[in-house]
Amino acid sequence: MTDRKNVRPTAELQAADLAHHLHPFTDHTELAGEGGPRIITHGEGVWLWDSEGRRLLDGMAGLWCVNIGYGRPELGEVARRQMDRLAYYNTFFKTSHEPVVELSERLAGLLPDGLDHVFFANSGSEANDTAVRLVRNYWARHGQPERHVIISRRHAYHGSTILAASLGGMASMHDIPGIPVPGIVHAEPPYSWEAGADLDDPEFGARAADAVEEAILRAGADSVAAFIGEPVMGAGGVIVPPPGYWKRVQEICDRYGILLICDEVICGFGRMGEWFGAQSYAIRPDVMTMAKGLSSGYQPISAVAINARVAEPLLDRVGRFPHGFTYSGHPVAAAVALENLDIMARENLLGHVRVTAAPALQTGLATLRDHPLVGEVRGAGLVAALELTADKASRRPFDPAGSVATRVRDLCFERGLVTRAVREGLVFAPPLVISQDEVGELVTILKSCLDDVW
Ligand code: PLP
Numbered sequence: 006m007t008d009r010k011n012v013r014p015t016a017e018l019q020a021a022d023l024a025h026h027l028h029p030f031t032d033h034t035e036l037a038g039e040g041g042p043r044i045i046t047h048g049e050g051v052w053l054w055d056s057e058g059r060r061l062l063d064g065m066a067g068l069w070c071v072n073i074g075y076g077r078p079e080l081g082e083v084a085r086r087q088m089d090r091l092a093y094y095n096t097f098f099k100t101s102h103e104p105v106v107e108l109s110e111r112l113a114g115l116l117p118d119g120l121d122h123v124f125f126a127n128s129g130s131e132a133n134d135t136a137v138r139l140v141r142n143y144w145a146r147h148g149q150p151e152r153h154v155i156i157s158r159r160h161a162y163h164g165s166t167i168l169a170a171s172l173g174g175m176a177s178m179h180d181i182p183g184i185p186v187p188g189i190v191h192a193e194p195p196y197s198w199e200a201g202a203d204l205d206d207p208e209f210g211a212r213a214a215d216a217v218e219e220a221i222l223r224a225g226a227d228s229v230a231a232f233i234g235e236p237v238m239g240a241g242g243v244i245v246p247p248p249g250y251w252k253r254v255q256e257i258c259d260r261y262g263i264l265l266i267c268d269e270v271i272c273g274f275g276r277m278g279e280w281f282g283a284q285s286y287a288i289r290p291d292v293m294t295m296a297k298g299l300s301s302g303y304q305p306i307s308a309v310a311i312n313a314r315v316a317e318p319l320l321d322r323v324g325r326f327p328h329g330f331t332y333s334g335h336p337v338a339a340a341v342a343l344e345n346l347d348i349m350a351r352e353n354l355l356g357h358v359r360v361t362a363a364p365a366l367q368t369g370l371a372t373l374r375d376h377p378l379v380g381e382v383r384g385a386g387l388v389a390a391l392e393l394t395a396d397k398a399s400r401r402p403f404d405p406a407g408s409v410a411t412r413v414r415d416l417c418f419e420r421g422l423v424t425r426a427v428r429e430g431l432v433f434a435p436p437l438v439i440s441q442d443e444v445g446e447l448v449t450i451l452k453s454c455l456d457d458v459w
Pocket of ligand 1: 128133164296297
């Protein structure tokens with residue numbers, strides 16, 4: 006067991022962090038007001054520990070990514086072996102290496118039929134950038150360069166590069182000049198709570214899918230290259246598709262000949278109880294982007310899989326696809342991803358999600374449905390959200406917006422549970438390995454925090 010203690014005292018680390026470290030998505034004045042960040046030292050299963058020895062149940066699997074849980078020594082051993090053998094080589098100049106070949110082959114075997122070709126990158130954002138370049142390349146090579154528009158959805162999250170942030174549909178992400186870039190049109194999301202509809206209303210499912218068609222027509226059908234969507238929208242607040250939604254979206258894409266990109270950065274690798282969310286919702290994507298659970302966050306790696314239609318201009322025509330990253334298909338990341346997939350298969354984590362973890366999480370959170378602060382509890386597989394409201398009947402938000410969700414989140418953090426606040430909601434995506442008892446602890450802490458904030 007490696008030493009779990011920091012070398013430097015907590016206060017010194019916090020001061021140095023405040024002085025020099027820029028945090029993603031963080032209000033630095035707030036962080037300074039709190040005396041600096043909580044320093045996390047180590048993890049085991051679904052648990053994290055901070056430098057003061059306090060234990061936290063990670064209800065978010067890091068950032069929706071530590072699917073196999075923390076503290077798996079096998080991954081470190083594999084990384085070490087691969088570093089000793091070949092720490093780095095690229096695959097740009099007609100070279101390859103065993104880990105990337107094996108990982109491509111393994112993914113092709115797991116992916117829905119037809120997605121046989123895989124490109125590697127380092128993050129979900131890069132995977133989505135790559136997907137857009139691939140679909141625009143497809144139409145250009147078919148003599149239709151004007152087909153460049155990507156349809157996405159309001160509240161979507163597809164990453165944080167300029168293009169990925171533009172694909173995303175969160176207003177706060179567009180609050181920087183130049184974003185969104187041109188060529189992206191946002192449709193209304195299938196967000197029943199916001200639309201005043203019932204979660205399981207098929208009529209709402211049809212109406213929400215028709216919003217995709219409206220966006221296509223708004224853009225001009227002849228200019229649309231692709232639609233991008235997560236099977237279940239995660240960071241946008243766990244927006245679960247209503248019945249019939251994906252079937253109809255698929256029909257709309259087919260009718261207009263539009264390519265369908267499934268962003269599986271959260272849903273992929275077991276979170277929905279299947280390898281991919283596309284399988285849970287019978288979606289037939291032309292392009293699929295993956296990251297997070299591919300390595301359970303143990304190494305930065307992402308992938309884009311494409312079908313024969315999108316691959317044809319790359320494989321059968323003369324000419325380079327001018328795109329790639331220094332670390333595309335990094336051998337250490339690929340080796341770690343392979344071991345991660347081995348663990349998922351060996352431990353039947355998909356079965357665990359389906360039979361134990363997801364039912365425990367969904368039924369556990371459902372017990373909070375009648376709490377005075379809770380308007381709705383929704384989820385799919387091992388993601389879930391509590392929508393908080395100032396008034397259940399009118400679905401009125403709190404004033405100021407999001408203030409109650411933030412207070413509950415902060416209290417949970419103090420009491421040893423990591424959750425995340427999104428608008429008026431709290432979202433959950435624990436490691437897939439979470440046990441029934443651990444879900445029980447999650448619900449108990451959450452309930453005590455809801456009670457005390459109320
Ligand atoms: N796509 C989805 C659905 C995500 O949830 C995220 C990150 O949360 C991304 C893309 C971006 O991934 P990354 O942060 O690795 O760039």
